[in-house]
Amino acid sequence: MKVGLQYLGLGFLVAALQPAFAQSGNLHMPKTVQAGSAFSIESTGSGKAVLYIVGPVQALRRDVQLGEPTSFPPGTIYNAGHYLAILTGPSSTEQSEFDVVPENKPAALSFLARPSRISVSLHNGITGAVYVFDAYQNLITAPMPVSFQLSGTASAPQTRTVNTRDGAAWTQMDSASKEGAAKFVAQASDVSSSRIIQQVPGDPCGLRMTARPAGEKIELQTDPVRDCSGNAVPDGTIVTFTENYNGTQSTVDVPLKRGIAKVEMPAHDGARISAATGVVLGNEVRWGKQ
Amino acid sequence: MSGRLLAVIIFAATIALVIAGTLWPAPSAIALAGGESLLHSSSTPQAAVADIAQEIGRQAWGKAYADLANKGEFTEPEFERDLKGSYASLRTYATLDHFETRPLRASTDEAEVQLRLYWSSVVGTFLDTRDLRVVKNGGRWQPEWPLVKETRVPPQVIPVNYLRWDVIYPGPGDDWGVQGVESPHVRIIDMHPVERSDGVYILGELLNEDVVPAYVSVKATLQAKNGAAIATEDAFDKISHLLLPKQVTPFLIKFPDRTLSEVSSVRMDPLATLVSASADPVVEIQNQKFNPAPGATLTGQLANQSGQIVNTAHVLATFYDKTGQVVWVADQYIDRALLPQTPVSFIIPLPEDIARKVSTERSVIATYSSDGSL
Numbered sequence: 001m002k003v004g005l006q007y008l009g010l011g012f013l014v015a016a017l018q019p020a021f022a023q024s025g026n027l028h029m030p031k032t033v034q035a036g037s038a039f040s041i042e043s044t045g046s047g048k049a050v051l052y053i054v055g056p057v058q059a060l061r062r063d064v065q066l067g068e069p070t071s072f073p074p075g076t077i078y079n080a081g082h083y084l085a086i087l088t089g090p091s092s093t094e095q096s097e098f099d100v101v102p103e104n105k106p107a108a109l110s111f112l113a114r115p116s117r118i119s120v121s122l123h124n125g126i127t128g129a130v131y132v133f134d135a136y137q138n139l140i141t142a143p144m145p146v147s148f149q150l151s152g153t154a155s156a157p158q159t160r161t162v163n164t165r166d167g168a169a170w171t172q173m174d175s176a177s178k179e180g181a182a183k184f185v186a187q188a189s190d191v192s193s194s195r196i197i198q199q200v201p202g203d204p205c206g207l208r209m210t211a212r213p214a215g216e217k218i219e220l221q222t223d224p225v226r227d228c229s230g231n232a233v234p235d236g237t238i239v240t241f242t243e244n245y246n247g248t249q250s251t252v253d254v255p256l257k258r259g260i261a262k263v264e265m266p267a268h269d270g271a272r273i274s275a276a277t278g279v280v281l282g283n284e285v286r287w288g289k290q
Numbered sequence: 291m292s293g294r295l296l297a298v299i300i301f302a303a304t305i306a307l308v309i310a311g312t313l314w315p316a317p318s319a320i321a322l323a324g325g326e327s328l329l330h331s332s333s334t335p336q337a338a339v340a341d342i343a344q345e346i347g348r349q350a351w352g353k354a355y356a357d358l359a360n361k362g363e364f365t366e367p368e369f370e371r372d373l374k375g376s377y378a379s380l381r382t383y384a385t386l387d388h389f390e391t392r393p394l395r396a397s398t399d400e401a402e403v404q405l406r407l408y409w410s411s412v413v414g415t416f417l418d419t420r421d422l423r424v425v426k427n428g429g430r431w432q433p434e435w436p437l438v439k440e441t442r443v444p445p446q447v448i449p450v451n452y453l454r455w456d457v458i459y460p461g462p463g464d465d466w467g468v469q470g471v472e473s474p475h476v477r478i479i480d481m482h483p484v485e486r487s488d489g490v491y492i493l494g495e496l497l498n499e500d501v502v503p504a505y506v507s508v509k510a511t512l513q514a515k516n517g518a519a520i521a522t523e524d525a526f527d528k529i530s531h532l533l534l535p536k537q538v539t540p541f542l543i544k545f546p547d548r549t550l551s552e553v554s555s556v557r558m559d560p561l562a563t564l565v566s567a568s569a570d571p572v573v574e575i576q577n578q579k580f581n582p583a584p585g586a587t588l589t590g591q592l593a594n595q596s597g598q599i600v601n602t603a604h605v606l607a608t609f610y611d612k613t614g615q616v617v618w619v620a621d622q623y624i625d626r627a628l629l630p631q632t633p634v635s636f637i638i639p640l641p642e643d644i645a646r647k648v649s650t651e652r653s654v655i656a657t658y659s660s661d662g663s664l
Contacts, residue, residue, distance in 0.1 A: 278536035
């Protein structure tokens with residue numbers, strides 16, 4: 001809000017000075033200035049004047065002695081963008097324009113990695129996007145190489161190098177066939193940022209259960225439930241056991257515990273018992289004599 | 291002048307009505323205020339049962355208990371627990387909406403009367419039906435209360451080591467690019483619109499295909515031919531909102547007073563968010579049986595296989611036709627708490643026309659426990 005009001009005031013000032021822009025000034029300054037670096041502005045003539053510098057996020061005012069250089073120490077102007085320098089003297093007003101450009105050296109990366117959790121063996125399922133910033137949080141728009149590396153515990157690392165365009169670079173990676181956390185690292189120059197991608201098992205594959213008597217009941221137990229890549233399906237995954245007998249049905253949703261689902265159901269001769277998890281069906285067991 | 295006259299008339303009418311209400315109060319108002327009952331227990335067997343029902347409605351347990359003929363068989367707290375439940379459940383917070391009595395048989399000194407108690411709860415009205423034997427003691431009819439004794443589980447320790455999931459979200463100080471936690475991936479695996487006399491229903495099933503629990507909901511929007519939205523509704527409680535990994539829930543969305551002829555398409559929006567959850571309790575559905583029309587119902591029992599008491603259980607049943615398409619979704623809340631290893635019956639009525647199409651059915655249970663866990 002404060003910055004907005006400041007701009008509003010400076011905007012009025014610049015508007016008031018518009019008729020004076022036609023005057024050819026003796027204001028000497030570099031066309032481009034690197035963000036945060038020292039620079040100086042020279043003027044000719046004699047007497048006192050006021051120098052205004054107006055940029056996208058910064059505005060400065062300096063009392064200057066005409067004919068002498070005005071120095072700006074490092075870190076004075078640090079926001080990249082197009083700036084206007086206005087010198088108002090006792091008899092004339094002069095103006096000039098210059099650009100403040102980001103430093104070429106990256107100092108920070110904003111790294112967006114999606115998704116944070118993904119099934120194994122998905123082609124181009126992982127996306128990484130990087131925005132490269134200098135020490136003053138200016139987006140470095142000059143092209144520069146960014147390397148991406150995705151490395152897991154049980155698979156060879158995948159590496160891509162992409163040049164930034166307009167300050168951003170992005171890539172896609174495949175999820176590994178083995179479950180586990182993968183480290184996704186983006187690096188530009190000597191700056192890096194990392195994210196963790198959780199690679200989780202896919203849909204169960206080949207669900208199989210066995211049944212054995214347990215007193216007046218049947219003890220049903222699945223084999224260790226795995227996905228099609230052989231990864232153990234995580235505990236808590238629901239396995240639905242269904243027993244059909246003589247027109248009645250008993251069902252129970254059982255979460256996997258230590259890789260298997262286990263439950264006791266009524267023992268009826270001729271009962272048909274099946275297991276399913278999600279949309280994956282397992283085998284069917286017929287119990288008893290019939 | 292006319293305004294002043296009107297004010298005087300309204301004031302006078304109000305005073306007159308207050309006086310009339312005080313001098314000749316409505317019988318129901320007396321009963322609710324704890325005054326004399328509408329009926330007197332000595333008049334008829336049906337009146338004696340109605341008397342008890344009114345006292346139950348006023349939660350005058352002591353008075354209702356005192357009027358029973360068989361109070362020597364149980365204590366007053368047992369009588370109260372029979373009606374309100376021993377553990378927190380829908381019954382505990384329900385109030386008696388109304389009741390009906392129906393004579394079943396009668397002789398000179400003994401009768402049987404059916405009492406239907408309609409309890410109001412937060413999820414609707416549930417019915418409690420009791421058949422009371424009424425006996426004549428010294429010229430006065432007194433009901434015998436058919437106490438339903440709850441099976442008590444012997445004190446024991448049941449080890450529970452099912453998985454629990456907790457979620458840590460990004461904090462306020464984290465960079466905007468910092469990694470969030472992915473929302474659960476859910477998928478509608480079946481969807482079918484049905485038109486009935488009272489509106490359009492959207493039926494279907496939703497699968498949590500992720501490895502984490504999801505809090506889910508489904509919203510549907512009916513669209514006209516020009517793409518304009520006609521109406522938007524969600525499944526509200528006709529869905530199991532908590533889905534563990536690979537779990538499937540049915541859903542039913544009702545659009546009252548709509549017809550399919552005005553609908554060109556339906557936009558479905560399944561919503562899923564991460565939620566802390568536990569894989570416990572595990573509830574088994576036993577002896578589930580579809581009883582065809584007339585009077586089509588789905589019956590069965592719920593058995594809590596865990597050690598945790600389930601305060602409210604919600605049965606959601608999906609009915610399929612011969613081709614495996616969903617033809618109806620029905621539900622029932624269980625009004626009593628599910629105690630460990632203690633079966634509780636459920637009965638879900640089904641419309642006759644739909645019952646004729648049913649080939650198979652499947653039920654899921656949503657549970658709520660007062661310790662705060664879903």
